[in-house]
Amino acid sequence: MKRDILQAVLAARRDKHPVALATDVETGEQAMVDAETRKGDLVLAGTALDAVRTALAEDRSGMVETEAGRLFIQVFNPPLRMIVVGAVHIAQALVPMATIAGYDVTVIDPRRAFATDARFPGTSVLNEWPDEAMTGLAPDRRTAIVTLTHDPKIDDPALSVAIRSPAFYIAALGSRRTHGKRVERLTEAGFSETEIARIKGPAGLPIGARSPAEIALSVLAECTARLHGVDAR
Amino acid sequence: MAGSDALTADFEQVMEQAARWREEGKGVALATVVTTWGSSPRPVGSQLAVSDAKEMIGSVSGGCIEGAVVLEGLKSIEDGKPRLLDFGVSDGQAWEVGLACGGKVEVYVERVD
Structure with a gap:
């Protein structure tokens, strides 16, 4: 995990801003995604990005198969x-x-x-x-x-x-x-x-x-x- | 409420601690439960962080697999490679690091760069 991604997730938590962290469990590449933006070295587009945003909206963390590979999506919602x-x-x-x-x-x-x-x-x-x-x-x-x-x-x-x-x-x-x-x-x-x-x-x-x-x-x-x-x- | 911190210790505290250890210049690995089957003790998203100063926070099971996860975390700090670990009663390691509850978990271990 890149340090700037960790810091970005922690900052979102502090601001009570909902985000999801998507990880390619083969390569270790990651992206932090919210309703509008995507940040990090994991390139996500189309249905893979949609899958992450759906998980975020439904507050459902877990493993998903996408065209970008097998991703673990962890949702960080406000308390x-x-x-x-x-x-x-x-x-x-x-x-x-x-x-x-x-x-x-x-x-x-x-x-x-x-x-x-x-x-x-x-x-x-x-x-x-x-x-x-x-x-x-x-x-x-x-x-x-x-x-x-x-x-x-x-x-x-x-x-x-x-x-x-x-x-x-x-x-x-x-x-x-x-x-x-x-x-x-x-x-x-x-x-x-x-x-x-x-x-x-x-x-x-x-x-x-x-x-x-x-x-x-x-x-x-x-x-x-x-x-x-x-x-x- | 006093005393609730340990009980509610979740990814937030684990990640905060991982970031602090990193700022102190320590090598840090983060382990996350990514899949569960059957009756596993900790839900998806549960985390554990380990530092190369042999410190640990959080949990990924009821204590059954923590030892093995910590070892893999330390290896990951060394070589920088992420790992996907599989634990269950049927994997032949049952006596050593299996889950007594009969569940199965997959744990992703990564170094914090």
Whole structure:
């Protein structure tokens, strides 16, 4: 690996810019590819270049046969993010679990008594109203959003932004009854059935979770299934 | 969160460390899991870096093949040639460097120039 390619990949990672590194495993020649550019000694064109860009778009690293030979494509996408709304007890279990699973986690709660740095060491905590905070965070297709407060004043504004974002997983904690009322409120507020159906409610896989840690586990499990396109319910 | 660094150590940290070793003037090789079959312990893209000062970061398996990969990495630092290594239970090396889980992996090893 040429040093300038290594540096270019690391710089892209720091800038949270998605890139793919294509390696000819016979010759060792490499190219760093993004949506517009190609850099490095591996010459790629036509279908081989398309294959690399497809892998990048689909976030799928692996070996591919192309007219340019057998290539290993490694996709470097920005880290997954999780936005947790509600600095509640379950958040204290979910935040460290999601961090270990590789998520860059942000906690939002306008109630300052809940959302303190002491309760969430090393995590970004925003004491803002969720709609403002969420708009600032601009959820993308590598973002998961979980609301935990059960309080419509806090959860609904967050969900309103979430369901019109490309976030891959949106979940709201609460019983079926709570979720039913939530659906009614969002319908009245003018959201479509398709938009509202994106919310997983009650949040989490049915694993009989009771304690905060178990509930956090069920939510993270459902989020993981969604990330990998598996229907786990 | 304290303590999560080791658990989340991924290609980012491995590549950063490889770059730092290189800047310190050390010879460095990078190993990457490029294919997996069956139940292999680490997914495609998992990396390990080794320096000629016998330092190592990352992993390409649950520990079964690291020794062999490090040796090939050191050879690659010497001769500059990339290598594609094949590991599995059926390759006759099972006792020495096979994967206990029954999976198979292909690991690409390259020198960082």
